[in-house]
Amino acid sequence: MIVVIDYGMGNLGSISNIVKKVGHKSIITSNIEEIKKATKLILPGVGSFDNGMKNLRELGLIEVLNQKVVEQKTPILGICLGMQLMTKSSEEGKLAGLGWVDAKTKKFVSDTLKVPHMGWNIVNQKKNSKLFNEIKSEKRYYFVHSYYVESNDKKDVLTFTNYGHEFVSSFEKENIIGAQFHPEKSHKFGMSLIKNFMENY
Amino acid sequence: MLQTRVIPVLLMKDEGLYKGIHFKKHKYVGDPINTVKIFNEKEVDELIIFDIEASKLKKTINFEIIESIVSEAFMPIGYGGGIKTLEDAKKLFSLGIEKIVLNTSAIENFDLVKQLVQNYGSQSVVFCLDIKKSFFGKYEVFSYSGTKKIKIPPIELAKKMHELGVGEIIINSIDNDGLMQGYDLKIIEEITSQLSIPVIACGGAKGLEDFKKVKEMGAHGCAAGSMFVYNGVHKAVLISYPEYNELEKLFKGK
Numbered sequence: 001m002i003v004v005i006d007y008g009m010g011n012l013g014s015i016s017n018i019v020k021k022v023g024h025k026s027i028i029t030s031n032i033e034e035i036k037k038a039t040k041l042i043l044p045g046v047g048s049f050d051n052g053m054k055n056l057r058e059l060g061l062i063e064v065l066n067q068k069v070v071e072q073k074t075p076i077l078g079i080c081l082g083m084q085l086m087t088k089s090s091e092e093g094k095l096a097g098l099g100w101v102d103a104k105t106k107k108f109v110s111d112t113l114k115v116p117h118m119g120w121n122i123v124n125q126k127k128n129s130k131l132f133n134e135i136k137s138e139k140r141y142y143f144v145h146s147y148y149v150e151s152n153d154k155k156d157v158l159t160f161t162n163y164g165h166e167f168v169s170s171f172e173k174e175n176i177i178g179a180q181f182h183p184e185k186s187h188k189f190g191m192s193l194i195k196n197f198m199e200n201y
Numbered sequence: 202m203l204q205t206r207v208i209p210v211l212l213m214k215d216e217g218l219y220k221g222i223h224f225k226k227h228k229y230v231g232d233p234i235n236t237v238k239i240f241n242e243k244e245v246d247e248l249i250i251f252d253i254e255a256s257k258l259k260k261t262i263n264f265e266i267i268e269s270i271v272s273e274a275f276m277p278i279g280y281g282g283g284i285k286t287l288e289d290a291k292k293l294f295s296l297g298i299e300k301i302v303l304n305t306s307a308i309e310n311f312d313l314v315k316q317l318v319q320n321y322g323s324q325s326v327v328f329c330l331d332i333k334k335s336f337f338g339k340y341e342v343f344s345y346s347g348t349k350k351i352k353i354p355p356i357e358l359a360k361k362m363h364e365l366g367v368g369e370i371i372i373n374s375i376d377n378d379g380l381m382q383g384y385d386l387k388i389i390e391e392i393t394s395q396l397s398i399p400v401i402a403c404g405g406a407k408g409l410e411d412f413k414k415v416k417e418m419g420a421h422g423c424a425a426g427s428m429f430v431y432n433g434v435h436k437a438v439l440i441s442y443p444e445y446n447e448l449e450k451l452f453k454g455k
Contacts, residue, residue: 014297017272046322114399116324118368119203120246140445142277144299144324163203185299187244187275
């Protein structure tokens with residue numbers, strides 16, 4: 001079963017809608033037993049870094065997630081804040097992140113560009129991935145964020161996007177995928193990505 | 202880099218979609234669920250749906266129809282109409298609405314705007330400034346779907362909403378609505394030059410050239426109603442949206 005992790009951070013309905021649209025079923029839950037049985041995990045999230053980590057801790061999810069992701073190598077897709085939580089730390093908060101990838105989350109600082117970075121932007125693929133195998137042309141996704149991920153291990157970087165400077169718009173390290181953009185709001189580009197995550201991992 | 206967004210605006214009452222002129226004389230143009238599905242296939246940047254009767258007739262928000270619309274739409278959707286409380290907003294976000302658009306309730310309750318921004322972030326709260334020129338050519342703000350005149354001048358109100366934390370402002374011209382004779386560039390330039398948040402122009406767009414002109418005036422988004430639902434001089438209902446390549450060429454000036 002595909003599990004969308006519910007930890008009180010943002011709207012999960014649109015994630016399960018797009019999973020359904022590409023022909024699969026998911027459940028939205030914070031139940032540890034259900035998460036243990038998951039064949040794939042999606043960690044969405046809208047909100048602040050510390051709130052996200054605090055909620056994961058209070059719901060007792062950190063241990064089971066480490067077990068699933070780090071030990072059992074269950075494929076997981078982190079979206080937006082979900083991606084940022086997979087890094088070691090964030091300039092947005094004081095709490096440590098899940099630390100599954102060697103990366104940190106930083107704040108956009110700009111005198112000329114508007115923050116949050118909000119709207120459609122292009123992602124430039126840096127390595128091959130089963131996530132993008134159907135998309136050959138230019139790829140566009142919908143972004144809404146004020147913080148971005150910087151990977152220390154450049155091998156993890158899957159796509160870069162430019163907003164004032166280049167930032168990591170997605171990473172992929174073994175079973176761990178993070179996307180800063182919102183596939184669930186990015187029509188055909190999002191559908192293809194979610195379908196690939198469902199079927200190729 | 203970010204593209205200028207092109208946003209169809211759909212007006213809903215009861216369970217149908219309508220389009221009018223000067224916020225009046227609304228004609229039925231189709232079924233919302235089906236229309237949004239078509240826009241979804243056309244890969245629109247973003248959509249805005251207004252319930253044009255909710256505030257005016259003090260109706261409650263039709264969450265059921267919004268849920269049906271959103272469950273088939275995989276792009277950002279803004280919704281406006283009858284939002285009065287944090288609970289309303291919470292419910293809309295949980296259904297998958299990306300942004301809430303405020304007009305009447307924001308003007309009557311600044312505190313609500315502040316609370317919404319605190320709870321959901323600036324990026325999800327939009328203010329829609331409905332404006333109309335008086336007999337003497339002075340711009341005035343309206344609420345309740347263009348039926349109640351507000352004393353605060355448009356630029357003052359826009360600045361106030363910016364200060365309260367809204368993430369973007371739609372400038373919606375009642376005079377130009379439905380005429381398809383171009384945006385009111387003057388007021389759009391005046392307001393965009395004084396705000397640092399994105400401004401979306403609305404009211405009067407006829408064609409791609411209007412998008413280009415309004416972008417040059419500083420608008421970050423171009424919204425339109427008639428242009429995307431009507432076709433030809435007799436205004437036959439036909440849902441359309443420009444091809445991505447056309448828009449790219451237009452905005453990049455290639």
